[in-house]
């Protein structure tokens with residue numbers, strides 16, 4: 089007898105009096121938990137990433153559009169090109185966060201709970217460090233020189249890095265949620281779409297940084 | 311078999327009542343909600359257009375002042391493009407995509423509910439601007455610098471941009487849901503070369519949305535940053551450039567026009583074979599053409615900007631792309647004509663609307679090709695010629711198919727047939743009214759009448775054309791009302807429709823009218839592009855398990871199948887009713903009002919509430935599959 093899952097528990101007695109389930113072997117042979125491209129959740133995340141990619145493309149295209157509308161001087165109004173040390177250190181930290189996250193995903197595919205939790209936690213710490221450095225070290229320094237309202241360069245600088253920063257923040261919250269679920273033992277070798285989706289999102293945020301870095305920091309120095 | 315139905319009933323029933331009104335995740339109820347909410351916005355946008363037409367009846371009228379006129383045409387355009395066309399087409403899609411592909415629900419039912427509530431919330435948000443007399447007043451494409459703070463200091467433009475940002479959440483969520491549903495939830499055996507063309511149309515719409523909409527969202531965010539916080543994206547003083555808005559807007563806007571017609575084309579390709587009594591000629595070419603239109607739409611954006619001043623070389627490239635789009639459109643056109651000519655056409659009301667559509671689209675397409683040549687465009691930009699062309703494309707290309715779809719599908723949705731006589735009458739009044747209203751605009755446009763101007767001088771030769779146009783607009787409205795009356799009467803005393811009143815080919819006609827909450831007693835195995843014509847067992851009730859049907863009576867379940875050939879892959883446990891999508895929407899609305907009134911504490915509260923809403927939404931309840 090297949091019992092109704094949790095939400096329908098109240099109706100179970102009704103089921104027993106009415107009719108037995110009729111399950112063919114074709115049906116019972118099918119898995120009830122799938123991950124990766126077989127699952128719907130995975131595709132949902134892929135599509136979300138597609139639309140987010142377009143979002144960043146539009147932002148970066150706007151950067152270059154405005155840059156080439158302006159005269160030869162870039163950054164304009166005597167603003168110095170961004171210094172590179174801090175951004176490069178932040179880059180190293182952010183990108184290295186993808187490694188433990190990657191191993192966390194690999195671990196749960198083999199059912200390893202401990203490594204899953206460890207990898208997620210490490211990734212979280214690195215991501216949070218990046219964000220803390222952006223807000224605590226980088227912005228105070230740049231804001232002293234120019235703000236979003238100084239000119240279009242300032243608007244672009246803070247809007248694009250800020251958009252990315254918000255994505256890191258969302259990724260961190262997503263990570264927290266995934267970690268709570270992981271501690272509750274919600275994932276195993278079959279059920280881990282949430283972990284996969286978090287991983288995918290996190291890698292995406294890291295890849296976007298490549299373009300933000302090249303546009304905002306490297307390009308004006310070139 | 312009855313026992314299967316009994317078991318499904320237990321799992322799928324949503325208790326009737328007020329709570330379910332807010333909590334439902336049933337794609338059919340949500341489809342209906344999308345449909346009638348979208349139609350209410352259609353009526354509102356229509357009323358605004360009647361004000362416009364009344365004001366233009368003859369020269370130098372003073373029915374409304376110029377400011378009201380500006381708000382009216384801006385809200386008319388914005389309503390029609392954002393709050394009417396896509397929601398109504400999504401309504402049909404929500405209701406019929408799962409039925410046509412033999413699924414029991416959309417891939418993400420709660421996201422579906424969320425999409426609806428956000429659409430409603432964003433619509434109400436924008437319309438609440440009328441309360442303070444500050445509706446958007448800078449046209450539906452809202453160009454800065456006019457839309458900048460300096461020239462539009464009121465809240466009008468903030469209602470527009472924040473409202474559309476809010477709405478974009480709904481549109482994106484809906485599009486992703488359609489894509490995943492179509493990719494993963496098709497009945498076993500419905501490989502992609504057996505997918506109904508309407509489903510292709512919705513897929514093309516959803517894909518184009520996912521890729522086009524962010525460009526608008528970015529532009530809107532930039533505009534609000536400029537307006538609220540003094541950023542400099544669009545003002546030349548600070549090194550910005552208003553033309554950037556035009557690029558971002560039309561990268562989105564041009565595909566958008568195709569996004570509106572693509573599912574409508576899908577409706578046409580659904581109705582034509584049924585009423586021509588033969589399969590669609592050139593299925594594969596029609597499908598390829600749909601996808602090609604979605605793709606080419608992106609290349610055409612600059613054609614809207616011929617008159618802005620873009621270097622010559624890119625101009626001729628874009629001109630070529632605009633011409634090229636006529637090739638896939640033409641392909642579909644000839645496939646429809648060929649199917650009709652080769653079949654035995656039955657002129658029921660849905661088919662009449664489709665024939666009307668073909669005629670109107672031919673005119674719209676022709677005036678469109680005229681635009682694609684650069685010198686002509688430069689002469690007629692911002693005249694009534696543009697208004698005429700636009701309405702031939704969107705009203706001819708989308709509204710007529712939608713009305714055809716109402717006559718075609720309402721019998722499935724309500725279980726009652728509409729009245730044929732009244733349907734035909736409605737069609738002819740709409741058709742004649744439409745042409746009276748919009749054909750003369752070609753002429754007054756060529757004579758130089760500018761759009762968006764609230765009145766004109768007598769003696770310029772425009773008077774008679776404007777008079778005819780206004781009469782036509784009221785006639786069109788009357789024709790539309792007739793269909794609504796017809797619908798209303800059919801629900802009260804229409805003939806029962808039966809499962810399949812038209813003898814159609816696709817799966818939605820294999821189930822009862824209206825369908826049960828679980829859609830199909832057994833999820834059928836599909837062996838043909840026209841399952842109902844080629845699989846006789848489907849006409850005789852649910853496909854038995856021996857013939858390949860999946861009963862899935864273990865819970866609130868549906869099937870997931872593989873992307874290309876629809877091999878069964880998994881049994882998915884679907885979520886139940888949930889209050890969280892509506893609650894999350896309410897929190898988001900608080901946030902957007904906070905931004906609108908510069909009340910950032912309120913906005914923060916809304917953001918916190920939204921986070922809470924998300925937690926409530928995803929809180930595990932042991933019923934859905936733990937992922």
Ligand code: HEM
Nearest residue numbers: 356359362383387390391395449450697704761762763783
């Ligand atoms: C019910 C029948 C309709 C009538 C009588 C009508 C009438 C008009 C008129 C007179 C204008 C020009 C206002 C001006 O420039 O001074 C206009 C503009 C427009 N209409 Fe319609 N319309 C109708 C339906 C629709 C529909 C169904 C759509 C879209 C799906 C639509 C989309 C637009 C747009 C986008 C504009 C441009 C607004 C702007 O300039 O910002 N209309 N309409």
